[in-house]
Amino acid sequence: MNNDAAKYDRQQRKELAIEFKDLFESLDKAIPSLKPSEQEWINQERNNVYRMEDKVKALERLSKLEETVEFQQEFIKKHIQKILEATNCIIQAQEIRREIYCWSQLSYSLTEETGLNYALTTLEKWQKIYISKERGKKGLYLGDLLKWDFYGFVGRNIISSFVIPYLARELKN
Numbered sequence: 696m697n698n699d700a701a702k703y704d705r706q707q708r709k710e711l712a713i714e715f716k717d718l719f720e721s722l723d724k725a726i727p728s729l730k731p732s733e734q735e736w737i738n739q740e741r742n743n744v745y746r747m748e749d750k751v752k753a754l755e756r757l758s759k760l761e762e763t764v765e766f767q768q769e770f771i772k773k774h775i776q777k778i779l780e781a782t783n784c785i786i787q788a789q790e791i792r793r794e795i796y797c798w799s800q801l802s803y804s805l806t807e808e809t810g811l812n813y814a815l816t817t818l819e820k821w822q823k824i825y826i827s828k829e830r831g832k833k834g835l836y837l838g839d840l841l842k843w844d845f846y847g848f849v850g851r852n853i854i855s856s857f858v859i860p861y862l863a864r865e866l867k868n
Contacts, residue, residue, distance in 0.1 A: 703856065703857070705794075708794070708798075709785065709786055712785035712801075713782070715778070716782035716783065716786065719775050722775060723775045726775070727768065728768075729765060729772075733765045737760070737765055740756070740760045743756070744756050744760065770814045771814040777800075778801065778804045780800075781798075781804060785798060791861065795862075799853075801853060802850040802854050803850070805850030805853070806851060
């Protein structure tokens with residue numbers, strides 16, 4: 696991907712979106728889903744936090760919840776779903792305005808590196824996944840799928856290759 700959007704026709708952009716979709720569907724399948732009891736526990740903890748009158752204690756309890764592997768699994772699975780929704784939106788778009796909106800959504804999701812890195816680090820810490828081969832065979836090795844700094848770079852390139860050139864053309868009209 697480079698900064699010359701004119702080099703990408705609709706079919707090429709659609710093929711790129713399909714590649715992203717396939718990649719993130721693989722990642723989604725590789726990360727374990729929460730058990731119903733785990734999801735229920737997270738929901739109960741959230742409710743308990745929101746009902747607390749002491750906001751300082753509520754924030755402390757919420758911070759502890761966010762450090763759990765279950766919370767991070769939920770976070771990353773939801774985030775991947777946002778990415779998949781954006782890729783489906785791109786693939787199904789019938790008009791360029793809608794397609795560019797969908798590319799913007801994908802870009803935004805790909806550039807949210809901090810939360811994703813924390814979630815992946817937490818999952819690795821609890822041996823739900825492992826990122827480096829040196830960690831041994833505990834968990835699921837995802838390797839190159841987890842280079843979020845690369846995805847951030849791709850997200851920024853989406854803006855510079857597709858979104859900004861489109862908006863520049865629209866503003867000239």
